[in-house]
Amino acid sequence: MIFTLSEEDNIKVQSLSRFFILILLKSETSITGYSILKRLDKDLHTTASPTYVYDFLNKLKGEGYIEDVPILKSKRSKGFKLTPSGAEFVDRIFLRFNNLMEVAIQSKLKICASCGVKLYEDFHVEAFHGKELNFCCKHCAKAYIDSHHK
Secondary structure (H helix, E strand, C coil): CCECCCCCCCCCECCHHHHHHHHHHHHCCCEEHHHHHHHHHHHHCCCCCHHHHHHHHHHHHHCCCEEEEECCCCCCCEEEEECHHHHHHHHHHHHHHHHHHHHHHHCCCEECCCCCCEECCCCEEEEECCEEEEECCHHHHHHHHHHHCC
16 A cells, blocks of 8 residues: 655655554544554554654654644653644545545445445345345345336
């Protein structure tokens, strides 16, 4: 997964860890590097080195996408928050990721033969005239079969 958006975006998001860091920056008012490391471990079950995380944060800071903020709980700790241009950058990354996810999901979607709703998983399958048809529920299956038995 590599997201480079344009000539003006010099930051590549080449891993799930970097993408997750952007998610954390977007979802939190401010966050420390230490908190990012802990969340990577807790949520992704991956261990990133502090150097990896702080290098990425410094690149974001160098592009003006994040800024330092003081953390009130600690005199020695600083946090990071997105700047307005950083929020735009993250939104562009998320849009690209959204487009990729949509393509991946679209290829797995089925359509209810009765009502036309898109089905992703846990749908009802009925055999009809030697052909397997997909339905969103048993009620749609019954309605379809009843309407086609005339």
